[in-house]
Amino acid sequence: MTAGPRDETGAVRAVPPGPPRRATLRLLKQLFTDRLALMGDSAEDYGDLVRIAIGPKTLYLVNHPDLAKHVLADNAANYHKGIGLREARQALGDGLLTSDGETWHRQRRTIQPAFQPKRIARQAGLVASEAAGLVERLAAHEGPVDILQEMTGLTLGVLGKTLLDADLGGYGALGHSFEAVQDQAMFEAITLGAVPRWAPLKKQVRFRAARDELRRIADELVDRRLANPVDGGEDVLSRLVGSETADGASREGMRDELITLLLAGHETTASTLGWAFHLVDEHPEVSARLHAEAVEVLGDRLPGYDDLRRLTYTTAVVEEVMRLYPPVWLLPRVAQADDEIGGYRVPAGSDVVVVPYTLHRHPGFWADPERFDPGRFDPAGPGGRPLRYAYLPFGAGPRFCVGNSLGLLEAVFVLAMTARDLELRKVPGRPVEPEAMLSLRVRGGLPMTVRPRPARERRAARLIHSRRSTRR
Numbered sequence: 001m002t003a004g005p006r007d008e009t010g011a012v013r014a015v016p017p018g019p020p021r022r023a024t025l026r027l028l029k030q031l032f033t034d035r036l037a038l039m040g041d042s043a044e045d046y047g048d049l050v051r052i053a054i055g056p057k058t059l060y061l062v063n064h065p066d067l068a069k070h071v072l073a074d075n076a077a078n079y080h081k082g083i084g085l086r087e088a089r090q091a092l093g094d095g096l097l098t099s100d101g102e103t104w105h106r107q108r109r110t111i112q113p114a115f116q117p118k119r120i121a122r123q124a125g126l127v128a129s130e131a132a133g134l135v136e137r138l139a140a141h142e143g144p145v146d147i148l149q150e151m152t153g154l155t156l157g158v159l160g161k162t163l164l165d166a167d168l169g170g171y172g173a174l175g176h177s178f179e180a181v182q183d184q185a186m187f188e189a190i191t192l193g194a195v196p197r198w199a200p201l202k203k204q205v206r207f208r209a210a211r212d213e214l215r216r217i218a219d220e221l222v223d224r225r226l227a228n229p230v231d232g233g234e235d236v237l238s239r240l241v242g243s244e245t246a247d248g249a250s251r252e253g254m255r256d257e258l259i260t261l262l263l264a265g266h267e268t269t270a271s272t273l274g275w276a277f278h279l280v281d282e283h284p285e286v287s288a289r290l291h292a293e294a295v296e297v298l299g300d301r302l303p304g305y306d307d308l309r310r311l312t313y314t315t316a317v318v319e320e321v322m323r324l325y326p327p328v329w330l331l332p333r334v335a336q337a338d339d340e341i342g343g344y345r346v347p348a349g350s351d352v353v354v355v356p357y358t359l360h361r362h363p364g365f366w367a368d369p370e371r372f373d374p375g376r377f378d379p380a381g382p383g384g385r386p387l388r389y390a391y392l393p394f395g396a397g398p399r400f401c402v403g404n405s406l407g408l409l410e411a412v413f414v415l416a417m418t419a420r421d422l423e424l425r426k427v428p429g430r431p432v433e434p435e436a437m438l439s440l441r442v443r444g445g446l447p448m449t450v451r452p453r454p455a456r457e458r459r460a461a462r463l464i465h466s467r468r469s470t471r472r
Contacts (some may be wrong), residue, residue, distance in 0.1 A: 018046050019053075027052065040358050049341055068359060068396065092181070115402050115405065124304055127409060141450055174266075303413050311412055311416050315408070317374045334350070359392060
């Protein structure tokens, strides 16, 4: 950790820089309407550790790799889950996303084996099959289609087949239920819980219905597995059911963990793919290279696990998408004891937020940071890989995302197969804006038109890509 500024005696300074109290009304407005601008402006104006006081709430914004490493890894035991995730607990319960301490360790031990590399490799065929179904549905679609809705259906389908050994096709309301959970969690976070949960507001009513629906679905999935156990089952659902006997896990605990998995397992990848289609449409040269690589590497077949290392440009595109629009844009923590961050004292009980969205745009670590450039992640490029804690699309430290390998595999396969067979174009005149909730999603959906690519075009692109590879 860098030793930040101290006073003339070398003592830790008490208060980091930040917006003055007179800016409270402006900060409140940004908190409600543009949380990304609030974080970005604060980091730009005040540096790598910022104290943001908004009424009775004070946030410590961390925006430097060394400081992020301290909070997320070096002193991770001092930092429990924070703002936003605390509020989400009323719907998600004490699942892996919201729990701490021994409960979190037990949950992580239970599901970790389902994400081992060898098992993920064996799931590649299921992922490719689901992606092929998506491409087929999109190719047959007439008129604009909401790509975000399609990505939600796809990622839930992949999650069901690969992690739960279950078909989630009959649970079409899952995506809408999780939207309601995110909306409510963020609403409670920014209103500091001042609005009672029982209030008959439309948002509150929608949330309560969504919470009940998620619990019903989770209970139904558990009941089905209990009635039809899988011998030697390695999937998460089998492991959760088995943990009830082995670890004394409660039925409520299984339900909490399953609801959390359903949210985290589909939302982040769906958001990443939505932003990918938006950015690829904005950059025709990227679209052309994606198409050429997919034709060269895959031909007309489905991808296999070994193709992941061959789809280097597609992987670089996904990684750059997650740099500009990290699906988990905020990593909130609460200090359990007094700490020192960057030479400043951070009192116990403080809300400390590491913000990948601003960290991924830090001009000290990224050249021309607002530009979409997949070349940043070219292993053979002049810059090499980015500094470890300057890039946190999956978090870091003990709470590094357990599903990162499956999420990356899924995003790369879907993007490659779609780019090979289809052209997706945004509907003109429809703005594309980020919405910073628990995840960073496209506000209001992403309508796009779909045009199948003719086979002769795919063959021509394959020839061009082959020639380019030969020249290299």
